[in-house]
Amino acid sequence: xxxxxxxxxxxxxxxxxxxxxxxxxxxxxxxxxxxxxxxxxxxxxxxxxxxxxxxxxxxxxxxxxxxxxxxxxxxxxxxxxxxxxxxxxxxxxxxxxxxxxxxxxxxxxxxxxxxxxxxxxxxxxxxxxxxxxxxxxxxxxxxxxxxxxxxxxxxxxxxxxxxxxxxxxxxxxxxxxxx
Numbered sequence: 001x002x003x004x005x006x007x008x009x010x011x012x013x014x015x016x017x018x019x020x021x022x023x024x025x026x027x028x029x030x031x032x033x034x035x036x037x038x039x040x041x042x043x044x045x046x047x048x049x050x051x052x053x054x055x056x057x058x059x060x061x062x063x064x065x066x067x068x069x070x071x072x073x074x075x076x077x078x079x080x081x082x083x084x085x086x087x088x089x090x091x092x093x094x095x096x097x098x099x100x101x102x103x104x105x106x107x108x109x110x111x112x113x114x115x116x117x118x119x120x121x122x123x124x125x126x127x128x129x130x131x132x133x134x135x136x137x138x139x140x141x142x143x144x145x146x147x148x149x150x151x152x153x154x155x156x157x158x159x160x161x162x163x164x165x166x167x168x169x170x171x172x173x174x175x176x177x178x179x
Contacts, residue, residue, distance in 0.1 A: 005066035068152035075129030112170035
């Protein structure tokens with residue numbers, strides 16, 4: 001596994017560590033400002049990944065799956081970051097602090113709308129990540145060196161279409177109550 005792959009793993013761990021530190025600081029120790037600082041560090045993790053990947057590509061590294069995952073990670077983090085923090089915050093408050101309302105399990109049209117909102121966010125993430133992948137292809141040059149980047153762009157596009165198709169099915173066959 002190359003350095004970029006390890007950096008992606010470290011960044012993903014760092015993302016969740018900063019969220020956990022932020023929530024613990026906020027709800028366990030009552031340090032609102034410190035919690036906010038930790039939560040605000042999550043975009044710094046993305047910046048580190050972007051720099052490491054860019055430097056590696058600039059130095060002439062052949063594009064690998066790790067290089068192609070970096071723009072996806074960054075785009076997903078930018079688009080879903082706030083909602084992931086909200087999701088973790090809501091569950092931390094309820095399950096750890098025993099405060100607030102129980103997180104709801106959506107069903108029916110509420111679930112269909114929520115799923116479609118997530119799928120449309122996926123389209124937005126693709127619209128952010130695809131240009132980053134194209135920029136990397138431009139940096140490396142078209143050819144064997146950038147083949148993995150092209151493949152990632154293509155497969156991610158297919159995944160986005162499948163994600164949206166699945167969300168549409170929830171409008172046709174709504175998710176029922178759990179028995």
